[in-house]
Amino acid sequence: MNHYETEAMWQLFKKAGYERTDFETNADVYVINTCTVTNTGDKKSRQIIRRAVRQNPDAVVCVTGCYAQTSPGEILEIPGVDVVVGTQDRTKMLGYIEQYLKERKPVNAVKNIMKNRVYEEMEVPYFTDRHRASLKIQEGCNNFCTFCIIPWARGLMRSRDPEKVIAQAQKLVNAGYKELVLTGIHTGGYGQDLKDYNLAMLLKDLEEKVQGLKRVRISSIEASQLTDEVIDVIKHSKVVVRHMHVPIQSGSDTVLKRMRRKYTMDQFAERITKLKEALPDLALTSDVIVGFPGETEEEFMETYNFIKEHRFAELHVFPYSPRTGTPAARMKDQIDEEIKNERVHRMIALSDQLAKEYASQFENEVLEVIPEEPFKEDPESGLYEGYTDNYLKVVFPATPDMVGKLVKVKITKAGYPYNEAQFVRVMDDVMPAVNEAM
Numbered sequence: 387m388n389h390y391e392t393e394a395m396w397q398l399f400k401k402a403g404y405e406r407t408d409f410e411t412n413a414d415v416y417v418i419n420t421c422t423v424t425n426t427g428d429k430k431s432r433q434i435i436r437r438a439v440r441q442n443p444d445a446v447v448c449v450t451g452c453y454a455q456t457s458p459g460e461i462l463e464i465p466g467v468d469v470v471v472g473t474q475d476r477t478k479m480l481g482y483i484e485q486y487l488k489e490r491k492p493v494n495a496v497k498n499i500m501k502n503r504v505y506e507e508m509e510v511p512y513f514t515d516r517h518r519a520s521l522k523i524q525e526g527c528n529n530f531c532t533f534c535i536i537p538w539a540r541g542l543m544r545s546r547d548p549e550k551v552i553a554q555a556q557k558l559v560n561a562g563y564k565e566l567v568l569t570g571i572h573t574g575g576y577g578q579d580l581k582d583y584n585l586a587m588l589l590k591d592l593e594e595k596v597q598g599l600k601r602v603r604i605s606s607i608e609a610s611q612l613t614d615e616v617i618d619v620i621k622h623s624k625v626v627v628r629h630m631h632v633p634i635q636s637g638s639d640t641v642l643k644r645m646r647r648k649y650t651m652d653q654f655a656e657r658i659t660k661l662k663e664a665l666p667d668l669a670l671t672s673d674v675i676v677g678f679p680g681e682t683e684e685e686f687m688e689t690y691n692f693i694k695e696h697r698f699a700e701l702h703v704f705p706y707s708p709r710t711g712t713p714a715a716r717m718k719d720q721i722d723e724e725i726k727n728e729r730v731h732r733m734i735a736l737s738d739q740l741a742k743e744y745a746s747q748f749e750n751e752v753l754e755v756i757p758e759e760p761f762k763e764d765p766e767s768g769l770y771e772g773y774t775d776n777y778l779k780v781v782f783p784a785t786p787d788m789v790g791k792l793v794k795v796k797i798t799k800a801g802y803p804y805n806e807a808q809f810v811r812v813m814d815d816v817m818p819a820v821n822e823a824m
């Protein structure tokens with residue numbers, strides 16, 4: 387989300403005639419888009435703000451994003467910060483910067499996000515540094531899980547106007563992107579605040595109305611949002627990929643209750659079983675928080691066994707970290723760091739094993755990959771890396787002109803974190819337009 391919004395803000399500056407420079411180069415204006423999801427996010431944001439001030443003490447330093455929204459006072463106390471804009475009114479940012487240049491008085495433009503019911507429209511017609519495009523479709527979240535600060539930083543659920551989503555998607559496809567990743571704070575909740583329109587309808591409209599669109603990936607969807615209607619659309623779609631990221635967080639009903647998650651494990655299992663019946667080759671990935679306050683060994687094992695039994699394709703494992711200001715951070719029975727780490731290691735080992743098992747089904751199969759960049763482990767090798775629709779990372783011999791295109795490859799050696807493959811053929815010849823000249 388932050389990457390998407392940084393691009394959107396850059397578009398505003400570009401239209402006003404600004405040039406973009408490296409962070410290390412002296413600039414007249416620094417915009418720092420901050421994160422607040424963990425306490426570390428705040429700390430890192432403060433470090434980078436101080437670095438910008440040191441770099442050019444005469445520059446205008448403007449701080450925006452989630453940390454700016456939740457703690458504008460704290461940020462304005464950092465010497466050298468001139469403008470603070472939260473997670474709304476970013477379209478007015480240039481005006482605030484001009485106001486500061488005229489009046490030379492700090493500008494605090496942060497307002498109460500909880501009162502905002504309107505999606506702030508900001509365009510991203512292309513990305514300056516990526517071959518996979520994200521497309522923001524909603525903002526905010528109504529869930530208030532006990533470990534999470536995000537609703538306070540982003541406000542309540544607001545969906546983007548479907549016509550604007552389609553128009554933005556068409557622009558990105560015209561710019562050469564084959565894959566769009568639908569992004570948001572609570573992406574799968576798209577449409578909850580709209581009348582007579584929902585996520586299933588958006589997926590259908592994207593497929594029917596966006597000319598040349600090859601792949602749509604949903605960045606994250608809750609089990610409860612995998613309605614029969616959504617599953618049916620995905621089953622029959624030629625563009626929605628065989629990969630769903632469904633956050634589980636815990637596989638224990640008692641922990642889920644303390645987390646204030648809105649499902650039981652029976653409900654979760656019922657939904658993913660239905661999804662897998664519709665898409666037998668599906669890659670099901672998930673987020674897991676390990677060591678939530680009060681988590682017993684039995685509760686941890688409930689999560690472990692559930693994940694093993696349902697054969698997730700990969701997990702993002704997070705050791706629970708108390709976020710100041712959330713109910714979970716105030717819970718008494720915080721888990722000892724050593725126990726947390728030991729459980730994290732067990733969960734990661736399980737994830738690695740499941741990922742290998744999932745990938746092994748595809749050995750000797752021909753799959754479509756979008757190569758994104760030279761193989762990071764050995765950039766001079768002539769190998770490139772990219773993802774298949776079912777989220778297998780694939781490494782294969784390629785040429786720079788293939789980057790961003792759909793390429794058929796044969797998996798020769800399945801594995802994790804990557805699969806080795808042989809080039810078969812390029813599917814199309816349109817170049818992705820990742821450049822500043824557009």
Ligand code: SF4
Nearest residue numbers: 527529530531534536
């Ligand atoms: S669903 Fe829960 S974890 Fe996700 S953004 Fe909302 S409050 Fe945070």
